[in-house]
Amino acid sequence: MKFKTAIKPYRAAAGGLGSLEATTRFVFDSKNALKNLRNLLRMNKARGFDCPGCAWGDDNKSTFSFCENGAKAVTWEATRRQIDASFFAQHSVSALNRQSDYFLEYQGRLTEPLRYNPHTDRYEPVSWDDAFALIGRHIREMDHPNQMELYTSGRASNEASYLYQLFGRMVGTNNFPDCSNMCHEASGAGLKRSIGVGKGTIHLTDFEQADAIFVFGQNPGTNHPRMLHSLRHAADRGARIVTFNTLRERGLERFADPQKPLEVVTSRAGAISSAYYQPNLGGDMAAVRGMAKALLETHRQRLANGEAGIFDDAFIAQHTTGIEAWFAQIDAASWQSIEAQSGLSEQQLRDAAAVWQSARRVICTWAMGITQHKHSLDTVREIVNLQLLGGHLGKPGAGLCPVRGHSNVQGNRTMGIDEKPPAALLDSLARHFGFEPPRTPGHHTVAAIQAMLRDEVKVLITLGGNLAAAAPDTTLTREALKRCGLTVHISTKLNRTHLMPGAQSLILPTLGRTEEDMQATGRQFVTVEDSFSMVHASEGIGKPLAETQKSETAIVAGIAHAVLGNSKLDWLALADDYNLIRDHIAATIPGFNNFNARCEEPGGFWLGNSAASLTFATPSGKAEFSSAPLPDAVCPEISAPFVLQTLRSHDQYNTTIYGLDDRYRGVYGQRDVLFMHPDDILALGLSDGDRVDITTLATDGITRQVTGFRLVAYAIPRGNLAAYYPETNPLVPLTRYGDGTGTPTSKSIPVTITPSRSVDTQRIA
Ligand SMILES: Nc1nc2c(c(=O)[nH]1)N[C@H]1C(S)=C(S)[C@@H](COP(=O)(O)OP(=O)(O)OC[C@H]3O[C@@H](n4cnc5c(=O)[nH]c(N)nc54)[C@H](O)[C@@H]3O)O[C@H]1N2
Ligand SMILES: Nc1nc2c(c(=O)[nH]1)N[C@H]1C(S)=C(S)[C@@H](COP(=O)(O)OP(=O)(O)OC[C@H]3O[C@@H](n4cnc5c(=O)[nH]c(N)nc54)[C@H](O)[C@@H]3O)O[C@H]1N2
Ligand SMILES: [Mo]
Numbered sequence: 001m002k003f004k005t006a007i008k009p010y011r012a013a014a015g016g017l018g019s020l021e022a023t024t025r026f027v028f029d030s031k032n033a034l035k036n037l038r039n040l041l042r043m044n045k046a047r048g049f050d051c052p053g054c055a056w057g058d059d060n061k062s063t064f065s066f067c068e069n070g071a072k073a074v075t076w077e078a079t080r081r082q083i084d085a086s087f088f089a090q091h092s093v094s095a096l097n098r099q100s101d102y103f104l105e106y107q108g109r110l111t112e113p114l115r116y117n118p119h120t121d122r123y124e125p126v127s128w129d130d131a132f133a134l135i136g137r138h139i140r141e142m143d144h145p146n147q148m149e150l151y152t153s154g155r156a157s158n159e160a161s162y163l164y165q166l167f168g169r170m171v172g173t174n175n176f177p178d179c180s181n182m183c184h185e186a187s188g189a190g191l192k193r194s195i196g197v198g199k200g201t202i203h204l205t206d207f208e209q210a211d212a213i214f215v216f217g218q219n220p221g222t223n224h225p226r227m228l229h230s231l232r233h234a235a236d237r238g239a240r241i242v243t244f245n246t247l248r249e250r251g252l253e254r255f256a257d258p259q260k261p262l263e264v265v266t267s268r269a270g271a272i273s274s275a276y277y278q279p280n281l282g283g284d285m286a287a288v289r290g291m292a293k294a295l296l297e298t299h300r301q302r303l304a305n306g307e308a309g310i311f312d313d314a315f316i317a318q319h320t321t322g323i324e325a326w327f328a329q330i331d332a333a334s335w336q337s338i339e340a341q342s343g344l345s346e347q348q349l350r351d352a353a354a355v356w357q358s359a360r361r362v363i364c365t366w367a368m369g370i371t372q373h374k375h376s377l378d379t380v381r382e383i384v385n386l387q388l389l390g391g392h393l394g395k396p397g398a399g400l401c402p403v404r405g406h407s408n409v410q411g412n413r414t415m416g417i418d419e420k421p422p423a424a425l426l427d428s429l430a431r432h433f434g435f436e437p438p439r440t441p442g443h444h445t446v447a448a449i450q451a452m453l454r455d456e457v458k459v460l461i462t463l464g465g466n467l468a469a470a471a472p473d474t475t476l477t478r479e480a481l482k483r484c485g486l487t488v489h490i491s492t493k494l495n496r497t498h499l500m501p502g503a504q505s506l507i508l509p510t511l512g513r514t515e516e517d518m519q520a521t522g523r524q525f526v527t528v529e530d531s532f533s534m535v536h537a538s539e540g541i542g543k544p545l546a547e548t549q550k551s552e553t554a555i556v557a558g559i560a561h562a563v564l565g566n567s568k569l570d571w572l573a574l575a576d577d578y579n580l581i582r583d584h585i586a587a588t589i590p591g592f593n594n595f596n597a598r599c600e601e602p603g604g605f606w607l608g609n610s611a612a613s614l615t616f617a618t619p620s621g622k623a624e625f626s627s628a629p630l631p632d633a634v635c636p637e638i639s640a641p642f643v644l645q646t647l648r649s650h651d652q653y654n655t656t657i658y659g660l661d662d663r664y665r666g667v668y669g670q671r672d673v674l675f676m677h678p679d680d681i682l683a684l685g686l687s688d689g690d691r692v693d694i695t696t697l698a699t700d701g702i703t704r705q706v707t708g709f710r711l712v713a714y715a716i717p718r719g720n721l722a723a724y725y726p727e728t729n730p731l732v733p734l735t736r737y738g739d740g741t742g743t744p745t746s747k748s749i750p751v752t753i754t755p756s757r758s759v760d761t762q763r764i765a
Contacts, residue, residue: 005669014221014251050538055404057204067225081108110509111546136562145172147458152178153465154406157526160552165416167560174442181445186371187402190380196617202399209397212359217369221251243273248715250664280343282634285379287342290349312391325627361397372747381626411529452480468497469655472732472744515540520576536604640750646725675714675722691756
């Protein structure tokens with residue numbers, strides 16, 4: 001495959017014609033145009049399937065509730081291309097390992113179960129019965145249940161993930177590493193400590209009532225395009241949108257609604273952000289503290305003048321604890337240190353504070369720019385602190401909104417995919433199913449990889465995802481996978497992880513979200529939960545490519561049956577009728593009573609959120625202000641000339657690369673680029689377009705380097721860099737992760753830059 005490369009700044013608004021063009025190109029490219037259009041029209045509608053793209057909510061108002069990137073996700077899944085046995089007869093695993101990630105997924109859908117043959121270095125067809133029997137044997141032969149790791153990627157349905165965690169716990173382990181460990185872990189953990197529930201507190205409709213929306217560290221134009229509709233509507237009716245993003249992102253500046261023909265034709269793009277601040281990577285905690293410092297000063301001045309203060313004193317007195325300790329931290333933080341760490345001036349932070357102060361209802365949203373740092377948990381809690389000051393919780397138009405990633409990642413946690421499960425969940429499983437679940441915490445993703453490296457893992461099962469590419473420290477992670485006794489991957493498409501087989505390995509081909517799921521009792525639907533705790537049904541409509549593909553739920557049930565038989569549960573009966581699974585969920589998970597009946601509600605039902613009704617499941621029974629000091633530095637252990645963030649392009653879904661363009665950032669036909677401030681390029685004695693090598697600064701003696709990246713001059717603060725994930729995952733140290741979260745620090749890697757000696761321009765093609 002050859003691609004034309006170019007760097008060309010994007011001047012139009014996000015959305016608009018570019019987006020329509022790209023969507024139709026994807027739809028018609030996939031040789032299956034009619035079916036694809038039909039799919040798109042039903043997506044996110046009452047009885048269609050939930051968009052596998054992201055976890056944003058549905059307003060059930062727009063005629064076409066899909067976006068360009070949702071369209072890509074659907075057409076990518078709905079391809080008629082398929083991989084069969086002849087493909088693997090042609091290509092050995094070693095040969096496939098020399099191909100790009102793009103090539104691997106482009107081969108199409110997996111249609112039959114495959115088993116790795118180490119003698120021929122090839123995957124060969126195997127029957128489902130033999131595959132399940134092999135898994136059963138390996139798991140029964142383990143010396144200890146913790147020799148098994150059960151990874152989940154956040155697309156799995158509630159039904160599949162509920163069975164999966166139940167199976168793991170009946171075997172006796174809490175080893176549930178998942179993508180969330182690399183993603184929003186800090187949001188869950190931080191919110192839990194502050195307000196007693198690890199989820200966002202708002203409804204989608206709150207965006208219609210907010211006076212100010214603060215957007216921290218996320219790129220909705222690419223990763224949550226439907227969020228731009230909410231932001232745009234808010235901006236149109238005069239709400240202030242204040243953005244904190246290290247990069248200038250087109251989608252946060254201007255947006256033309258591609259679903260409104262007039263806007264597309266006349267380019268009547270609406271402005272999104274009323275203020276746009278570009279902090280240093282990891283500088284948001286200092287930025288929020290600076291805002292709070294300015295607010296506290298005003299508050300105290302007012303009180304000294306005998307006027308009313310500016311905080312919601314009644315809310316603070318009734319619902320919170322710990323404010324004094326936080327105020328002491330604010331007083332202890334000098335403007336000088338706040339400016340140095342945030343990279344923003346005192347005046348900028350005073351301006352942002354003034355917007356907050358003038359708003360009666362404030363929403364704060366955030367994503368990976370907040371959660372993938374060492375001090376992410378404290379940063380999330382600092383954002384909560386700010387909201388508590390104004391009582392911006394539990395009232396319309398105000399609250400906290402971590403914008404989730406994978407379409408059902410929040411639902412997976414609700415179903416018990418959690419390596420440190422709450423006692424209440426285990427008690428409830430114990431009562432309902434009559435067994436004693438393990439009580440010791442299991443492994444998160446980094447811990448699981450470390451266990452593999454210590455040769456402690458006999459069986460690894462992955463329910464979706466692509467661990468080899470998504471996890472940090474690529475070289476170590478690949479080595480880790482190969483050290484497992486048996487690796488089992490439940491997947492829709494071929495990916496890098498399949499090419500790192502353990503001593504034995506299976507690929508189990510599964511149906512996707514968009515496909516019809518027929519079981520013994522008839523057609524099944526599944527359920528998912530979005531970022532706003534709305535649970536709704538999702539029913540695939542596309543005809544599956546092959547009878548040898550099974551649903552995720554059926555595969556998990558098949559594995560459980562092969563290991564545990566019918567002694568504890570009739571697993572296969574559950575796979576025949578998902579209503580039975582939902583009855584178990586209703587009996588064991590809070591908020592799901594009468595689950596099956598409520599699945600009929602159009603648009604789904606709200607799970608509720610205790611903090612939103614001002615009930616706080618914290619030790620004090622109140623919302624708890626945190627009082628963490630600012631970190632000494634963003635990368636405290638090392639002094640680095642540059643800090644690198646790894647992020648997504650417009651044409652990718654995590655490790656799935658749809659194409660090589662990043663339209664809004666003006667990058668075409670290439671992914672090996674490094675965004676850098678023009679003055680930093682000059683200071684290095686280099687020019688825009690030069691090739692460089694990137695090397696991680698680490699204290700563990702391991703060399704981590706990627707080579708031949710092309711410099712792109714970009715609007716980014718000096719000393720900060722950006723490059724795409726997963727190509728730069730070899731630079732992310734496995735041993736450097738968030739305090740209290742275990743999340744790899746993918747947004748703050750200390751690095752050095754040197755002119756490239758080895759330029760391998762064929763790498764991408
Ligand atoms: N099309 C598409 N949609 C997706 C995905 C996808 O890959 N493709 N992935 C899904 C998943 S799993 C997730 S988690 C989400 C991810 O959604 P995002 O969080 O938007 O993903 P990233 O591309 O990592 O972008 C991080 C953004 O934060 C900014 N940023 C980075 N570090 C900092 C910082 O320290 N401070 C501030 N203020 N800003 C910072 C970056 O400049 C960038 O704009 O999207 C989901 N949706
Ligand atoms: N450096 C760096 N690393 C990161 C990040 C970063 O920003 N920077 N982001 C992190 C984040 S936020 C996340 S969420 C993780 C993502 O980590 P993962 O969730 O593990 O990765 P994905 O790329 O989303 O997984 C893609 C694969 O899932 C399979 N798949 C797709 N649809 C389905 C389905 O319906 N069912 C099943 N069973 N399989 C399916 C396909 O085979 C596909 O190859 O990566 C993390 N890694
Ligand atoms: Mo994510």
